[in-house]
Amino acid sequence: MSEGHVPQQAPPAGPGGGPSGSGPRPQGGGPGRPGGPAKRGKRSFVRKKKVCRFCVDRVDFIDYKKAEILAPFIQERGKILPRRMTGTCSRHQRWLTVAIKRAQNIALLPFAAEL
Amino acid sequence: MEERQYDLIFICRPDTPEPDIDKVIATVEHAAADKGGKIESVNKWGRKRMAYRVQKLREGYYVYIVLKSTHGEVIKELERRLKVSDAVMKYLTVRVDEELKRQEKFKRHRERRAARRPRKTAPAAPAAPVPPAGSEPSAAAV
Numbered sequence: 230m231s232e233g234h235v236p237q238q239a240p241p242a243g244p245g246g247g248p249s250g251s252g253p254r255p256q257g258g259g260p261g262r263p264g265g266p267a268k269r270g271k272r273s274f275v276r277k278k279k280v281c282r283f284c285v286d287r288v289d290f291i292d293y294k295k296a297e298i299l300a301p302f303i304q305e306r307g308k309i310l311p312r313r314m315t316g317t318c319s320r321h322q323r324w325l326t327v328a329i330k331r332a333q334n335i336a337l338l339p340f341a342a343e344l
Numbered sequence: 345m346e347e348r349q350y351d352l353i354f355i356c357r358p359d360t361p362e363p364d365i366d367k368v369i370a371t372v373e374h375a376a377a378d379k380g381g382k383i384e385s386v387n388k389w390g391r392k393r394m395a396y397r398v399q400k401l402r403e404g405y406y407v408y409i410v411l412k413s414t415h416g417e418v419i420k421e422l423e424r425r426l427k428v429s430d431a432v433m434k435y436l437t438v439r440v441d442e443e444l445k446r447q448e449k450f451k452r453h454r455e456r457r458a459a460r461r462p463r464k465t466a467p468a469a470p471a472a473p474v475p476p477a478g479s480e481p482s483a484a485a486v
Contacts, residue, residue, distance in 0.1 A: 287454070289446070289447040289450040289451060290443055290444070290446070290447040293438070294351075294353075294408070296395075331436070331438060333395070334436050335353050335355070335434065335435075335436040336355065336394035336395050336396060336398060336404065336434060337394075337395055338395050339395040339396050340396060341396075343396060343397070
């Protein structure tokens with residue numbers, strides 16, 4: 230009779246068979262965030278949809294020489310306001326940025342407010 | 345090569361007498377003519393307050409020139425001259441023909457569309473919403 234003994238070769242255990250994934254992952258949770266939807270039924274408020282002012286006026290070209298139309302789109306410190314603040318569409322924001330930068334170069338608009 | 349259009353703005357020192365400013369403009373015109381450029385218009389904006397100090401001065405005399413040329417050599421020469429000029433504090437040259445062309449394109453496109461659908465655009469034109477004059481974004485500033 231044949232021997233029922235099959236030589237078993239244990240597969241070599243791969244190195245580092247520990248728990249995969251590195252670093253302790255913070256298990257969600259933590260201090261519960263306040264103001265979930267469960268607490269106060271409605272916290273939705275209607276935000277007015279901002280529209281691009283240049284689209285309303287059908288502007289095809291933003292003139293860098295007219296500092297007064299560019300001025301509302303910069304902060305007091307001279308930064309260019311992001312689209313999410315002003316509601317400008319992406320195309321006009323692109324033109325606006327170029328126009329503001331040109332105006333800054335010829336001292337029509339400040340790079341940064343002084344003092 | 346097609347003709348290019350440039351905006352040239354330069355700022356003179358505010359204490360420059362008027363004849364000297366005219367002299368600077370004349371040199372610009374001559375230099376442009378030598379190199380084959382065409383001056384379209386010269387516009388003196390006059391003394392304006394600058395947004396920041398340049399050479400420790402708060403004001404400057406702005407001159408705005410529109411010129412056309414078929415090559416960029418003119419600009420090189422003009423900028424060199426403005427740089428050596430004592431009266432000129434700052435200058436800026438911008439090539440604008442491509443943007444003007446783009447503007448034309450949009451305008452044509454809009455007119456075509458209006459012509460194609462007169463029914464839809466006709467009532468919209470008089471009922472165009474008046475843009476709010478108030479500067480809304482300034483309220484959002486930090």
